[in-house]
Amino acid sequence: MEIAIFLLFAGVAIVSAANILIQRHPIYSALSLIVTFIALAGIYIQMHAEFIAVMQIVVYTGAIMVLFIFVIMLLNVGAEQRVPDRVHVVKYFGLPLAGLLVVEIGLIVSHAFSSEGISVESASINLTGNAQMIGKALYTQYALPFEVTSILLLVAIVGAIVMAKKEL
Amino acid sequence: MIPLGFYLVVSAILFAIGAYGFLIKRNIITIFMCIELMLNAVNLSFVAFARFYSLLDGQVFVFFVMAVAAAEAAVGLGIIVALFRNRQTLNVDETNLMKW
Numbered sequence: 001m002e003i004a005i006f007l008l009f010a011g012v013a014i015v016s017a018a019n020i021l022i023q024r025h026p027i028y029s030a031l032s033l034i035v036t037f038i039a040l041a042g043i044y045i046q047m048h049a050e051f052i053a054v055m056q057i058v059v060y061t062g063a064i065m066v067l068f069i070f071v072i073m074l075l076n077v078g079a080e081q082r083v084p085d086r087v088h089v090v091k092y093f094g095l096p097l098a099g100l101l102v103v104e105i106g107l108i109v110s111h112a113f114s115s116e117g118i119s120v121e122s123a124s125i126n127l128t129g130n131a132q133m134i135g136k137a138l139y140t141q142y143a144l145p146f147e148v149t150s151i152l153l154l155v156a157i158v159g160a161i162v163m164a165k166k167e168l
Numbered sequence: 169m170i171p172l173g174f175y176l177v178v179s180a181i182l183f184a185i186g187a188y189g190f191l192i193k194r195n196i197i198t199i200f201m202c203i204e205l206m207l208n209a210v211n212l213s214f215v216a217f218a219r220f221y222s223l224l225d226g227q228v229f230v231f232f233v234m235a236v237a238a239a240e241a242a243v244g245l246g247i248i249v250a251l252f253r254n255r256q257t258l259n260v261d262e263t264n265l266m267k268w
Contacts, residue, residue, distance in 0.1 A: 006170050010178045017185045017205055026197045033201050036182075040208055043175070047219045052211075052230050059234050064204065064241045071245045072197060075252050098188035105180035110173065130227065137228050149235045156239030163246030166253075 006046060013039035025079040030068050037061045051131040175216035182209035196251070196258045200244055207237050 016035040023029045037060045044053035138146050186206035193199050211230045218226025248258070255263050 101184045160242040160246035
């Protein structure tokens with residue numbers, strides 16, 4: 001049952017991720033990407049990472065993707081045109097190379113973790129209600145990176161305004 | 169319990185789709201979305217390792233990745249809006265000059 005749910009979510013995530021590439025209009029790509037994010041949130045919930053799952057839906061689909069769709073609507077972009085020649089060559093070379101990337105990552109991962117065998121999986125401590133634990137970690141062990149992140153976000157706000165403003 | 173490898177394979181496939189899309193797509197917004205997809209693939213790996221080693225640090229890292237992704241999306245979309253205003257196109261093949 002557990003594995004069936006995982007395969008369902010993983011299948012939805014991969015198919016809609018592939019759909020991003022198949023669609024020519026960016027708005028359809030954006031909607032497929034939202035489906036991918038929601039499927040990943042489902043996988044996170046299954047891994048008892050509830051806080052991350054909620055963050056995934058609130059921050060990614062709720063903020064970042066809405067921003068994307070907002071920009072697509074604002075710029076009123078049309079579908080991508082088919083470009084002859086060069087792009088097709090890239091496409092036919094790219095697909096086998098992307099497959100090779102999957103194989104490479106798979107080999108490295110299986111090499112790195114086959115010897116260890118991940119014996120810790122039985123020791124899985126109860127991480128339920130992990131928002132509290134993450135909050136505690138953020139404000140103690142990771143207090144400095146957390147504060148630096150706030151500065152980063154401030155810089156991003158200023159940067160976005162500078163970029164989008166007509167003249168300063 | 170689902171083996172760790174399953175999560176890593178899904179993560180690798182999503183990352184490869186993102187990398188492939190980054191290379192073949194011509195629309196800058198779609199390219200940007202492919203970057204977000206790659207970030208999410210990495211997040212999945214982080215959460216999977218956090219789960220299997222029973223550590224919380226992976227999830228804290230995902231939190232930071234999301235914050236950086238949000239900052240990146242804000243600045244990147246600002247650049248896209250500025251680019252569109254100057255060139256009237258989003259095709260990356262037509263915007264190959266640094267300055268004009």
